[in-house]
Amino acid sequence: MNQDERAALYADLSRDLLAQKDEPLTLQRIVELAVQAVPGCDWAGVSLRGDRSVAEAAASTGPVVHQADRLQQELDEGPCHQSSLDNETYIISDTRSDRRWPRWSPRVAELGIRSVLSVQLLDSEDELLGALNLYASQVGAFSRNDLDEALVFAAHAGGAIGVSREVSGLREALRSRHLIGVAQGMLVQRYxxxxxxxxxxxxxxxxxxxxxxxxxxxxxxxxxxxxxxxxxxxxxxxxxxxxxxx
Structure with a gap:
């Protein structure tokens, strides 16, 4: 992919992500586009920091990813769980031999996942939102160039999530304001x-x-x-x- 093609890809990607109507749709589109944007990626998922876990499974391109992300949430270990904790990037070249996450890696190896790339998701104010999790069935699937591509993609994705949350917050505020106004009107009339x-x-x-x-x-x-x-x-x-x- 040359520079012009790459620029066009990310221009289309930004428009596509910002066109989604709410956060769940934005997250789902992120994982779908990640598979297209990052070479070597077979599946993708997003884990977000939440009340129950620093890596709550939020979107995936299929059941294999959902299982892998849920395992990180349940076991409190794994590369995207770690990315959501310390704002670092992690690569696993072979889940069968990696020893950093001794409970999680063997479990996902059984699912057919061999390579993993986890990069942090930050909003426009550099708040850590969670992690983008890229999976592949091949050993050593992700190169340095793939990592650079994933970081660029994650920057666009994090910004889109931030915008989505801001829009959702404004919509919720408007709904609340309307509801309170209706209740006031009922009290005015009744009492x-x-x-x-x-x-x-x-x-x-x-x-x-x-x-x-x-x-x-x-x-x-x-x-x-x-x-x-x-x-x-x-x-x-x-x-x-x-x-x-x-």
Whole structure:
């Protein structure tokens, strides 16, 4: 691949990744494109840092990858697990002889995986998101050039994940804002409150029940009423209320 072809590939790749509508779709497209972008790669997966593990299996190109990534999560060892911990790149030339991860390597060798390349995924602010895991059925499948290609690809992939999360966060914020607004409107109508008083009731309900404000609003919108007694939730008890049957 010459420089012009490589530039065109990554231009198309960036547009493709940024066109995905949410994080799961972005992750799935990343692993599919990784197989095309990195020579020697037969399968690809993404593991992300999460609450349960530093390497939670998030996307894969097939069941072999899913098993290999889940094993790293379950055993707390493996190259992509390590990449997600210390922000380093790891290559295994032959899983049958590598001794760095004595429980994981023999297990994936049984799956037919011989070579592994794990590179870190960073967002645009250099926050470590997880690792891109590249697998091959051949021994010594990944060269130095393949590593360089994987690092370039991972930079694009990490940026796409960051954008996807930002967009998802904005969408969730808009949904929450809309839900809270609907709940305020229902309280205004039912209890003859002002908009500010209705929000104060929501905030008090959230605080007293240790429940997120969005979830309090959802309960009102879906169930048509507050979780507790409105009189106990109105600040200072100075808000005019009508009865539930009024």
């Amino acid at each position: 003859d409150l002002t908009v500010d008083q209705a929000f104060a009731v929501l905030a008090r309900q959230s605080q007293e029940s240790n429940t997120k404000l969005r979830d309090v609003a959802a309960h009102i919108v879906e169930g048509g009423r507050l979780m507790g007694h409105p009189e106990d939730l109105v600040p200072d008890g100075d808000v005019p209320l009508v009865s539930e049957t009024g």
